[in-house]
Amino acid sequence: MKLEELGEFGFIDRLAGQAKARTGVVLGIGDDAAILAPAAGKVTLATSDMLVEGVHFDLALSDPRTLGRKSLAVNLSDLAAMGAQPRHALLSLAIPPALPVEFLDAFTSGFLALADEFQVALVGGDTCASRGGLVISVTALGEQCPGLVVRRSTARVGDLVLVTGTLGDSALGLELLRQGVRSGRSVERHLDPLPRVAAGIRLAEAGLANAMIDVSDGLLADLCHVLDLSGVGARLDLSRLPLSAECRHHLATGGNDPLVLPLAGGEDYELLFTAAPEREAVIRSVLADCGVQVTVIGEIIAGAGVSMTDLAGNPYFPARLGYNHFGITRDAASSRLPEVT
Template sequence: MKLAEVGEFGLIRRIAEKIPAHRSVVLGIGDDAAGILPSAGCITLITSDMLLEGVHFDLSFSDPISLGRKSLAVNLSDLAAMGALPRQFLLSLGLPRSIEVEFIDRFMEGVLATARSYGAILVGGDTCASKSGLVISITALGEQRPERVLKRSAARVGDLVFVTGTLGDAAAGLELLQRGVREGRLVDRQLAPEPRVAAGAALADAGFVHAMIDVSDGLVSDLGHICELSGVGAKVEVELLPLSEEYRRVCGADPYPLALSGGEDYELLFTAAPGQEKNVLALMQRLGLQTSIIGEITDGKGVELFRPDGSPYSPAKSGFDHFG
């Protein structure tokens, strides 16, 4: 079935029928604006991401369900990086007239599956025709108590630098997809990332993390954001980077470039005082999430990388930049 056969408002009704009622939503899809009820004592955090066909995804290897999952996951990762729990989201789509309704149905299946997994409710959005491929824009809302919100600007000299999970998997997965590989753990890490929502909220509630960000543009770039906004520097020992066995098998002689600069792992990168090391690792262990110490915050400027022998390491690039 073609989109023209359903029409804009038919498509909206088709999506709205799949959305369950929720106590936090006073007015949902159907009015000019949504009405939501915030939780007592919390502030609302808002984040927005846009994904463009040919820039962020390639439909030759991105199936619609995985694309739907990833589209929401990258927004929820931003909320997780601030310690917030997801609550509602808005979805706007720029759709080529030639797109089939079944594609949109499967895309929404992925979006709503991720929404259910993390407790987010679709409350509205927009649709329009696109002359230049599929455009996906999501604005997600989350909540946290104001004193527990984690920012990029609170790192302190002497802090240890932690990262969850493993690095470089998503970038390696993208390279494999471009070579024609369509399955495996690395491919899954690229097509269907998992936002660390539970870990982000747990770290915020525990109170011993100073600064946090998610690894979306690459570790060097994202740690650089923390350094810039906190007015500090950082030293990272590249041999401490957590690398998966699958990644090591495909990364070549030098395992570090993609792990440092590849991006899209959506792991949490954060700092905490050395005296909190055991508390951090114990908390993450209870959540079943691998967490590694990879360096420390210094009174310098920018991110410095070192090899096992103490010599400086310089990656070819620091991370993804849309306009670089």
């Protein structure tokens, strides 16, 4: 079926018919605005991400179902980084007229499947025609008690720097996709990331994370956001970076700098957080209950910037920090953070 045969409102009706009602939704899809009722004693957290064809994804490298899942996952990861429970989402699409309805059906199927996994209600959005590529905009809403929300600005001198999962897999997956590889752990991590929602909520509700962010632009770039807002510095031991077996093999066999992917590759959607050293054992226990590994990679220090030692214990100076949409890839020469010492 062609999209012009279905029409805008036919597509909206098709999508609305698949969306499930959930707690807190007084009025969902169909009116000028949704009506939502937050849980008693909770505040609402809102986040929005846009995915643009040719910038964030290549339709030649990704299938519509996993693209739908990823479109929601990147927003849920932001909520996870603040310890929020995801509740609602709005989905807006700018659609090229030639895009088949079957593509949109698979996309929305993936989006709603991930929504079901996290008990998220689709409550609205918008559609329009695109004269260029596909544009996806998602707004996600979550809830948490105001005193439990974790921010970027509250890292403390003496804190440990910790990260969940492994780093560099998504960037490696993108490299492999561009080389024609279509399967494997790293490829899956890039196309279909899993947000650390349960881990973020557990860290927040147990009061274990002092500051937290998700790793989307790259470990160094995202750590710099925390350091800048908290007014502190950090010391990292790069020999402790958590890497998958696939990533370790790649780093050992290719590239001039084996640390670029885990430090600056981005889109890992792991949680990077700081915590008091005496809470490390409790953190490991709490995250083990979620099936999530955690690794200490450094500590928060007084001052500004980051000092790093490489795999051999020598001072390390990064070639780049992470992705910058409005300029050259962010590098140490063009950014005031980190100050490498």
